[in-house]
Amino acid sequence: MAAAREPVLVCENVSRWFQGVHALKHVSVSIGKGEIFGLVGPNGSGKTTLVNAITGFYPPQEGRILFEGRQISGLKPYRIAESGIARTFQNVALFRGMSVLDNILMGRHIFMRPNPLASLFYWWWAQREEIAHRRKVEEVIDLLQLESVRDEHVDVIPLGLQKRVELARALCAEPRMLVLDEPMAGMNQEEKEYMVRFILDAQEALGLTVLIIEHHMDVVTAICERVLVLNNGSRIAEGPAREAISDPQVVEAYIGKARHAA
Numbered sequence: 001m002a003a004a005r006e007p008v009l010v011c012e013n014v015s016r017w018f019q020g021v022h023a024l025k026h027v028s029v030s031i032g033k034g035e036i037f038g039l040v041g042p043n044g045s046g047k048t049t050l051v052n053a054i055t056g057f058y059p060p061q062e063g064r065i066l067f068e069g070r071q072i073s074g075l076k077p078y079r080i081a082e083s084g085i086a087r088t089f090q091n092v093a094l095f096r097g098m099s100v101l102d103n104i105l106m107g108r109h110i111f112m113r114p115n116p117l118a119s120l121f122y123w124w125w126a127q128r129e130e131i132a133h134r135r136k137v138e139e140v141i142d143l144l145q146l147e148s149v150r151d152e153h154v155d156v157i158p159l160g161l162q163k164r165v166e167l168a169r170a171l172c173a174e175p176r177m178l179v180l181d182e183p184m185a186g187m188n189q190e191e192k193e194y195m196v197r198f199i200l201d202a203q204e205a206l207g208l209t210v211l212i213i214e215h216h217m218d219v220v221t222a223i224c225e226r227v228l229v230l231n232n233g234s235r236i237a238e239g240p241a242r243e244a245i246s247d248p249q250v251v252e253a254y255i256g257k258a259r260h261a262a
């Protein structure tokens with residue numbers, strides 16, 4: 001059970017403002033090792049802001065965040081990536097004009113230590129490093145079944161595959177925790193089912209902890225052990241997926257937003 005899991009990511013009283021907008025209000029949450037944890041809530045409720053706080057893109061202005069017992073809030077995004085957290089983005093963020101293979105290889109950048117002198121004198125060492133990077137990339141291509149598009153430009157492949165390439169790039173960083181911001185946004189049913197399978201495969205094969213922002217409630221209840229529900233930057237429910245999303249406050253938050261938008 002989740003309660004018995006060792007906490008891996010802990011957010012304590014995290015707050016974030018953007019000019020006058022209090023986007024995240026004193027949010028606390030603890031995610032257990034190996035858990036698939038969902039982050040849900042209506043549009044503008046602060047989900048991406050929490051993910052940006054965790055991954056260092058917009059650090060919290062109050063509170064702190066610990067990963068594996070070590071404080072990461074305040075660190076630069078690349079330091080947080082080096083510490084073992086990889087992420088994907090809500091809007092696909094691939095390197096346009098580059099191939100699938102090269103995009104995935106970019107996930108290895110946190111391990112690359114450019115040292116021209118060492119490369120010159122120890123070419124065999126540089127070559128060995130290159131082989132290790134390629135080997136990891138091949139493993140991930142295999143895991144996510146991207147072999148048939150490896151040499152395609154990312155611009156010409158369908159959105160579902162682009163999102164899978166982004167996941168592959170994140171996995172190449174050999175994270176212990178994966179943060180996925182709406183990995184199924186814009187996908188059709190078949191693409192969604194593939195993505196769910198690949199997330200589960202990757203989580204199991206690599207023993208990952210996963211934090212996932214997801215709007216599709218069928219996906220949330222299928223793969224998430226627990227969820228945190230945000231509304232207007234505040235936590236309104238937390239617990240086993242099915243229970244939390246049927247909480248009256250959560251139902252009201254979604255209906256209220258829909259009423260407001262109508």
Ligand SMILES: Nc1ncnc2c1ncn2[C@@H]1O[C@H](COP(=O)(O)OP(=O)(O)OP(=O)(O)O)[C@@H](O)[C@H]1O
Nearest residue numbers: 018021023041042043044045046047048049050090
């Ligand atoms: N970089 C930013 N600059 C200014 N305001 C921001 C920024 N990021 C988020 N916000 C504001 O913070 C609030 C929460 O936004 P956030 O993107 O975290 O919501 P969300 O729950 O991820 O929404 P969605 O489901 O639509 O992606 C919104 O009012 C948004 O406009």
